[in-house]
Amino acid sequence: MKTLFKIDLSKHPSELAVKPHNRWHPDIPIVEWVKPGAEFRMECYDWTGGQISSNDDANEIRDVILPRVHYLSGPVGVEGAEAGDLLVVDLLDVGPLPGSEWGFTGIFAKENGGGFLTEHYPRACKAIWDLHGLYCTSRHVPGVRWAGLVHPGLIGCLPSRELLEKWNKREAELIATDPNRVPPLAAPPQAEHALMGQMTGQAAGRAAKEAARTVPPREHGGNCDIKNLSRGSRVFFPVYQKGAGLSMGDIHWSQGDGEITFCGAIEMAGWIDVHVDIIKGGMAKYGVTNPIFIPSPCEPKFGEYLVFEGISVDEFTGKQYYLDAHVAYRRACLNAIEYLKKFGYTGEQAYVIIGTAPCEGRISGIVDIPNACATLAIPTGIFDFDIRPNAGGPVRGVPTGTDVARAT
Amino acid sequence: MRADTWLDEIADLVYLGIGDESELVQVLARIRRDFGAVATALISHDFHTRKGSWTLEVGLDSLFRQSYIDYYAARNPWLGYSPAYETGRVHVGHSIIPGWELVRTEFYSDYLRPQDCYHRLCGVPLRLGQETIFLSVMRAPGQPEFDDRDVADLRRLLPHLGRALHLRRHLLRRCATHSALRDLLDALPLAVWIVDRDGRLVTMNAAADAQLARGVGLRLVGGRLVAAGGADLGVLRREIHAAALAPSAGGGAGGRVTLQRGQGHQPLVLHVAPLGARTDAGGQLAEPERLVAIISPGLGSDDRDAVADLARAFGLTQAESRLCAQLLSGADLAAAATRLGVSHSTVRTQLRHVFAKTGTHSQAALMRLIGGLAAPGLRDVRPS
Incomplete structure (x- = not known):
């Protein structure tokens, strides 16, 4: 299995030779081209790019710089993929990086992202999880242990320019209805802290100003945070850009439906083994504009x-x-x-x-x-x-x- | 939303707005309705000083008027690209600043949002020197963006609006000048009538009105200004006619008419002067007609002051001054001698001296000179 994207946890994502990206933009350069049928490994930072440590300091959660997230590995180009195709992605396996078998969960402060129940739990908190093979436990949350349902929280293909403009327009219109809301109604483009992959110079600066944040799921997939999009599942992504431009990250060891604490899964750095293929003209053939997927045959089994x-x-x-x-x-x-x-x-x-x-x-x-x-x-x-x-x-x-x- | 006849209908309203601001407000209200907007405003802006203000508005909250002038005009991100503000150009707000940048600005959160404004259609009907006048049509967040048809319709309206605003500016400047001159005329202690060549009254100042009301020297008959004394009718009419036909206005042109007011009253000395052409006479396309000003010292003037001024100006002795005062009060030379208790030959000698000193050659000329001095506005004609 060839590793197409390597990371180094001792370095900040921006220090890598081949950098991740934390925005969506059609001009982000493809880092590697593969043929349909290729299998490869992608290493990924945790979603924050290493802002959280395995300790008892929840101030790290309070102080997370959200415009930095999510650090995504890619984009990988698939030869022959064109707008209108479906990119078939088999998540062959997903796991933690060797020597980094731990994860974290954050309750985000209302003033810094918030969460589903932020009116009830407005203060930042943190829980650290230890991974034991298939299982996880936490010193901060005793009395529970379960087998992981490991999945990338965020995976999808590059948007076209037209799609990007559509996103920016509709999200700005939503923000416009209440621009001062805490937490905000949406996360508009923000050049500060943008990492545009292999883009450099003025082009990167210009693109960063309009590049979509990675926070919400959109037509291309993105930050769907679907726990059942786990190792062993097969996903069909709509292709909006030549070569598809598949990127991924935000790996979760486990997550409840809704990822309700905002940083609600067991977040970790890790790797994802992928097999890709193309269904030519698949979007029209199947009437697909958002991803569809077949869940994994292997999921933790609960009887009750x-x-x-x-x-x-x-x-x-x-x-x-x-x-x-x-x-x-x-x-x-x-x-x-x-x-x-x-x-x-x-x-x-x-x-x-x-x-x-x-x-x-x-x-x-x-x-x-x-x-x-x-x-x-x-x-x-x-x-x-x-x-x-x-x-x-x-x-x-x-x-x-x-x-x-x-x-x- | 807007029928094919829309432009014709609203253009009619626009031109009515030249003379009537309330019609322009109607235009803005109509645009707001027809574009499904929440507000429309004519805003003026100087891109050099970055100052601006609302000119007219419909749907904006007046609470924000002052804060726009004091603060937001200089922070309006839509004004960050001045080439978009050439005369006749139309643009939508997001072509200058995308929505996701706009919503992050203080201008949006503290100025636009409280007024329920988000989408913007903007056209520039007029630039006057450094001042740019633009029309903003605003829609709320949640309403659709302005589309190509909105842009095209506003672009077609702009030339009409530009012409109307230009003419309105011109008219307002004229009105302001007219009003200032009117105030000035009313403040003068002179009575001033302005008539056409036939003596038809065009306008007059407050002092003239008061003088007419008292029936002193002049009266209005059938809208014409005529001498109250029948003997002088022809004199005034001829002088008015001559002034109206004079080749040029101003520059000391025109003449004087002395109207007798009967025994015991000094004669009324009127200055009849040609003015500029009147352009609103008769049909719209008629030849311009020269107007004539008739100026009287007014009833408030003090003859004694006039005599004193004469004495100072021409070095008259006290005896010569007293004689002048007698003549001015309507006395003839014999009556003056009797009233002053001197011989007839003495007053004749004194009068000769007065003629010599003042450069006059007749009593009538002397009276006109004194009458002129009694009108403060004409004192500048005195020889130095």
Whole structure:
């Protein structure tokens, strides 16, 4: 297996000879060309490019410079790929870099990115995870252990110029409705801290000014944060640019549906083994504009879940929302956290668990006016103790005195 | 949204705006409606000093007017590329600054957003020296961007708007001058009438109006200014006619008319002077007609001051001054001698001296000279 993209964890991404990129732009140069059918390895920084260390200092999370993220390895060009094709990507395997078998989870401060429950948990916190072969544990979140569902949080192809302009236009229009919101409604282009891969000089500066941030998922894929887009799955990416320009990064050891703490997965540096192929004209043949994928045959197996329901009613005001799945899923998550706290977890620990463990989030009902119904299913098997309800009431299973690391 | 007849309809409104600001406001309101906008504004800007202000607006919040002048005009990122502001050009806001940059600016978050403005269509109807006048049409975030048709329609409207604004500027300047001159005339202690060659009153100042009301020397008959005393009718009419036909205005042209006011009153001395041409007479395409000013010392003037001025200017003795005052009050030479208690031959001698000193050769000429001195505005004609 040839490694097409190598990283060096002792160096900042910008110090590499072949640099990652942390923006999307059609002019970012292809770093390697491969033929359809090629198999190769891509090494990737963690999404922050090494801003987080394996220690108990949560100020690192508080101080993450978000305009630096996400550092992506690539883009790889696939010979013969043209706009309108589908790029077939087999994620042959994904794993941590040797000697770097650890990961981190952050609850981001409301003022610095926030998270799904930022109104409830506005302060920065951190949990470190240790990886043991297939399994993970955390000194900050005791009482849980599960097998990883390793996946790239972010993978996709370069946008065309037309697509980039479309993104920038629509996202700016959204920001315009409330430009001072905290957290912001979207992340507009920002030249500062942009790393444009192998682009240099004025061209890089000009492109950085308009290059799309990597924060949201878009038509090309990108930061989808889909836990089931894991090793062993096959993804079909729409191609918008000659050569496709496949880039990837933001590897997660594991994640719950929604990646709700924002940096909610178990984030790590690692490698991704890839096989690529092309379906000529596949976008039109299948009517595809966003990626489609076939999940892996290998996923952690859980026989039982405890499922929490949520409805679209605001927890603070009691206001009824119309079929709002965002509100409903938030309520389901909050219900799960309140439940887990009965077993001795702090709110932040419980928040981290449902953000990192392979919890299943579902939109269960979206037509029953006025309430959307969302569910969060937690595998009971990840806990060292029984979390199922019974007549005896909850029994504390978490050692006292443990907690996530908190920012000062 | 805009029918084929749109331009014709709005152009009519635009030209009405030349003389009436409220019609221009209607134009802005109509543009706002027809472009589905939240606000429209005519804004003036100087790209050298980076100062600007709202000229007229519909839909903007007046609370922001002053802050635009004091602060945001110099920070308006849409004004960062002056070539877009050539006369007749139309552009959309994002061609100057993309939306994602705009939303990061203080100008957007603290000025545009509170006024619900985001998309912008801008056209430049007029540049006057360093001043650029542009029309901003604003839509809210969430509304569609301005498209090619919006740009084309505004571009077609701009020449009309430019001409109307240019004429309006011109008219306003003229009005301001007219108003200042009017104020000046009213402030003078002179009565001034302006008439056409037939004596038809065109305008007059406050003192003239008051003098007419008192029926002193002149009156209005059928809109014409005539001498109140029948004997002088022809004199004034002829003098007006002569002034109207004079080859050039100003420069001391024109003459004087002395109207008798009966026993016991000094005669009224009028200065009749040709003025510039009147362009609004008759049909629009008629020959310009020369106007004539008739200037009277006014009732407030003090004859004694005039005599004193005469004495100072020409070195008259006290006796000669007293004689002049008597003559000015309407007395003839014999009556003056009696009133002054001197012989007839003495007053004749004194009068000869006065003629010699003042360079006059008749009592009428002397009276005109004194009458002129009684009009403060004409004192500059005195020989030094």
